[in-house]
Amino acid sequence: MTNPTAEVVICGAGIAGVAAAYYLGKKGLKDIVIVEQGDPLSLTSDKSTEAYRNWWPGPDGHMIALMNRSIELLEAIARESSNRIHLNRRGYLYATADAGKIPMLAQAALDAAQKGAGALRVHSHSHSSYRPSPAQGFDPWLEGTDLISDPTLIQQHFPYLNPGTRAVLHVRRAGWLSAQQLGMYLLEQARESGVRLVRGQVVGVDLKGGAVASVQVRRADGLTDSIHTSIFINAAGPMQKQVGQLLGVELPVFAERHLKMSFSETLGAIPREAPMLIWMDETELPWSPEERAVLAEEESTRWLLGKLPSGVHCRPDGPGASTTLLVLYNLHTEPVEPVFPLPPDPHYAEVALRGLSVMVPGLQRYFEKAPKPWIDGGYYLKTQENRPLIGPLPVKGGYIIGALSGFGVMAACAAGELLAAHVTGAALPGYAPAFLLSRYQSPAYQARLQNWGDTAQL
Template structure:
């Protein structure tokens, strides 16, 4: 790009999966070719690189269910078009509890699936024939059933999921759920944008002025260049607020750092055909008396001796023929600063492993002896208080936001890009699009409803 001032139709600030998806659907749905993606880093190298790469269509509210359903449909279109280059699988999500009658969880299911509940929710108890439940015999997304199977029969649970602890009493098997390669999805979209004439600018937006078109100042290397843009998209991930401030605006988001660990499962503790599994039950970690006393002495670690809410998750990682597994636990609720050093906790691998042993006892083989080469990493969940995204117009005319996708950025990228493209180009957005925009904060009835939900869907 020259310093003389190139001119584009849309400038997208941020080249993670969300920014790429916005650019992709501007190309695909509206034929926009003069698009600039602006980012000081390589595409998909920040938050997108730390994705769990999972997707599910269950949420405790029908708006979010419809939104992720649409995103999964769009991912399926890309899977078909690309010969499943994005490695889409569908073994489901298994939400696990030791409660034999989790009526509140079933209530959440019916609320999330709204009028579809009677059709898509199937209860399997001791009086149901086991043949009525169809396990995930294949990873192929085309073969999986819709809806949710609620397993309340411990004999059926042990037969289907023998790796789980014997005290598991209920499994909610979300069927339209699985995994994809987020990097391949982003690369597919980037290639389409470039083929249409769009390009990537390596630099940081440090100024924005409205004088007819927007004049963006971009710090790139040792120089600052200017780019004129008719419309601007704020898809800056953890830096959404920074971009908003350049325009004199603020956005109601915070950044919360969450961590994961992946390692080679040499003992075969986690079956390769296991769904993405979440232990919903909170717990106190199984420390020795000596370990507990040492942890309790330090204010920074004392909380680890107390009860911690549920949400520990585990899944096989990579190809079915591989050996790696991935563990995570989004228990941190403290907002952090994405500008500073990442607040990685050296204790986390041990913490998450001990917690996972409660659900999958065979993982105890790794307590205190994680395999060499284990990968401990993390990233920021950029989120609103209600854990819904922000997609649509900002206060400044011609500026749009696509962000605050918390821990669901990969699964919701396609729908986010499509909806944002509709807002930008004046198309017809989805019926629920207004509720995912900043406009929802002017709807006291909706906000009161969200505040009353017992779950925000944070996993």
């Protein structure tokens, strides 16, 4: 290594680490090293739905404020890059066949509006002012939520949904983008500010007088380099807990395995201009009597006959003539130790397709001859209440940007900007204390965790 010193060393070149480097560079820091064992953005950042939303139910508005800021930054990047990141604002469409959920949806939307997510508009008759989202671009006037409870209006705008759908909630400041293009844009800009990418694995952090003094990096050839620095940032994604232990810090985080399926949806059951679609109801997978009999024979498959949780969701993917559909339906969210490559799930593709077909019956045409699926995924590294950790660690010079769960792509810009403010001593936004590790030292916060409510995870 030609330069064994750095102002800042960042562990991890996922979207969080790259965003931290980018915003530190914008604050004027030049000598920044990102240490990454593999390719940038290749561990989990490129395996998400690449979506964003400012719809964050919760006991306060801090997550909404963080996401609103991140969306502002994403839109600024889209404008200055001629929308290289392919940002749209098609929205998230939450759908239910249970009319009893309508008051709950309305109340959740009113609560979110009071916390900064935008106004609720209710459409209970077919002659309403509801307008669909454009397929491309990001109309800044699309904010808040639209609650549609008129079946005729639902079928008019979303004829592919289950005909029994009784309500949809369209979250408008939401959509998706290219996570890979966003990450590469941030990394390219950071490199122009002097950021260096070093291939290797962080295997140690040396302290002197209780403060960060150097970082030990094992190269691919097995040799170890020492980078002298006074600032170390843990942006190690699913390996964040282990990297925290190098500083003697036990982080209150755990990992969940989340898979994603994509396939070529050539029959056009879901229009290419559709928003993100989320089914809010518990689901019984549609099986034929013969299939049910076979599944009932084995203990390992009998669970496929019962009621499964809500939350199956999908979106179209790809430009132009693409027919790719992304589908996510994660039923097993118990904490696990991250293992790469991810262990296979033999039932995932079938469960995801059949679960989604309850919301979009046109997909049942694939049951007899399903197209070949592509399955990948990663790990959600999360806290108990599903909020990130952004800020200083209890070791001088140590910082963290992580526990970004399934919202790393959408939160990365605001999280990177916030971390850079912590590192440089700049003014902090009002939501900053909500994401500090030190929040867990408050007895009042610990008590609040017992009745936290909706963590807004998909």
